Amino acid sequence: MAQHYFYAVCPFGLEKLLADELHAVGAQRVEAGRGGCGFVGGTETAMAACLHSRTASRILMRVAQGGYWDSRDIYDLVKKTAWEKWFGPDHTIRVAATAQRCPLESVDFAVLRIKDAICDRFRELAGRRPDVERHNPDVRIQAFITYDQVTFYLDLAGEALFKRGWRLTHGEAPLKENLAAGLLMLSGWTPEMPLVDPFCGSGTIAIEAARMAANMAPGLTRSFAFEKLEGFDMDLWREMKEDARSAVNPYAKVQIRASDISSLVVEKARENAARAGLSAMLDDGRLTFTQGDAREVLPPEGVTGVLIANPPYGEQSNPKSASIRSMMKSVADHLKAHYAGWTAWMLTSDRTLPGQMRLKESRKIVLFNGPLECRFFRFDMVAGSNRRKAAAEAEES
Ligand SMILES: C[S@@+](CC[C@H](N)C(=O)[O-])C[C@H]1O[C@@H](n2cnc3c(N)ncnc32)[C@H](O)[C@@H]1O
Incomplete structure (x- = not known):
């Protein structure tokens, strides 16, 4: 060829x-x-x-x-x-x-x-x-x-590839699906690990993770500009899609918990997940969307895993800045108390987030959310005094 x-x-x-x-x-x-x-x-x-x-x-x-x-x-x-x-x-x-x-x-x-x-x-x-x-x-x-x-x-795409074909409505500042996929990959999350997103909004991170776990090709439920072009073998394309369809495992073992403070947003996220082909996971509770405050949401019992979130940004320019900052301090206290052994990743454009949370990040990755320069911070949640030791080690490295 x-x-x-x-x-x-x-x-x-x-x-x-x-x-x-x-x-x-x-x-x-x-x-x-x-x-x-x-x-x-x-x-x-x-x-x-x-x-x-x-x-x-x-x-x-x-x-x-x-x-x-x-x-x-x-x-x-x-x-x-x-x-x-x-x-x-x-x-x-x-x-x-x-x-x-x-x-x-x-x-x-x-x-x-x-x-x-x-x-x-x-x-x-x-x-x-x-x-x-x-x-x-x-x-x-x-x-x-x-x-x-x-x-x-x-x-060759037509509509941008991050449009997977399931999103109808928008929560507050949804992440693009390809950035959410990138966060999951950068975090080292794999489907065997429990995943929590306590600021889930429209559910992008959880939905993307569930589709990865089910081995669902991201482009399976949409069309592409190349389908209208000459020179693209449509028989081969149909075969490729058929192979991708038969590789889907809707029964993949996975534990994904997403929540948000707004019940309206949670409802929309659940609808998004159903449209994204995840009904089986929703029905048997492998993927859940619940209303809850990130300052109170508990992790699944007896396991450790990965928390990935895109909390509201508390930058100075944001009129709600002060309340978001104090909320993030309470979120951090809650994580310290209940998420020992977990790895928490936060995507934010606010560089002062670790300071607000009184936590030292063990890693930070520069990413762009559209034109917005962001940091993807990793916090290793360790119990009690170990926390200070880990922070000191992270500082030295
Ligand atoms: C930046 S958006 C998250 C967007 C999401 N990643 C998406 O792709 O749609 C932040 C979300 O945090 C939620 N939120 C704000 N305060 C919260 C709290 N205390 N607990 C839980 N969720 C909260 C908002 O309702 C909003 O949906």
């Missing part, structure tokens, strides 16, 4: 995890960059990446690249590119461009010229041209324009 160059986009901080996922689906020459990974493979590799990657946001396929001086060169490069290999005049298209140190006066004008060139090529070839569709195009063309180079990609 012909080999192509692809670029997989992911949240900043998850590049290494994404590289591992790409290797696992057979990608070659995987190179982690900032906010994504380049790789080489056939169209089947890209389809597998769309289906199986939990951390990617998009998979882009490079279709042309060249140097340019002005927008006429860009027009010429687009005009001589064989777009008809991938789509036809009856597809709708949308062109977008990202520019870095680009000397062109107007990137919008460049976008217009790219669109004109594609349409002119089709008009000459077929007597018809693709229509432009802003909101739900069949084909998304992404141009990256640097100082003297322009690269064109086809977006």
Whole structure:
């Protein structure tokens, strides 16, 4: 099969995890960059990446690249590119461009010229041209324009890959599903370990974990832009999905407890989980969503595990800052009293969280939640005086 160059986009901080996922689906020459990974493979590799990657946001396929001086060169490069290999005049298209140190006066004008060139090529070839569709195009063309180079990609995902197809409503500031998957992977959680999220909101972390435990491919219940493109073997795609479907184990042994102070939010999270194909786990209590205050929620009895949460941020700019800070101190006291032996991970944009909690983190990882720079703090919850010893050791290391 012909080999192509692809670029997989992911949240900043998850590049290494994404590289591992790409290797696992057979990608070659995987190179982690900032906010994504380049790789080489056939169209089947890209389809597998769309289906199986939990951390990617998009998979882009490079279709042309060249140097340019002005927008006429860009027009010429687009005009001589064989777009008809991938789509036809009856597809709708949308062109977008990202520019870095680009000397062109107007990137919008460049976008217009790219669109004109594609349409002119089709008009000459077929007597018809693709229509432009802003909101739900069949084909998304992404141009990256640097100082003297322009690269064109086809977006194979369509809707971003973190949209797994189950979310209808939004709780307060939901995490993106691929960031939640990244948190679970970075924490070292595996399905044998009990998992608790006491600030669950719409349930993203718990749902993502349950789907991992059930070995449910993240892309199993959604469609992708490549399904409308030429050059992607749809028989093979159906086989891939069939294999992924038969690999699902809805009876996987797992113990996931999610809770939130808002009963409304909890109800929505449970609905989300059902839509995410997790009804069996909900029915027999392997996955629970309950209303509760993080200052009071108890862990499952007689076991230790991993707590992963994305609490409300108590930054100075937040008008509720003072009350969130004092709440986080109480949450910490509660964890110290009841979660000895657990590992607690918190994602927050508030760097002062460990101070607020009077806990010393044993690890911190810089991640981006969209544009928001965050820290993913790890706290090892140890009983009584050991706690101070562990904190001192963490300080020394
Ligand atoms: C940043 S959101 C979590 C978003 C979640 N990770 C998601 O993906 O939807 C914080 C959540 O904490 C909840 N919350 C605030 N105070 C709480 C408390 N004392 N106990 C439990 N939940 C609380 C809010 O209702 C909100 O849903």
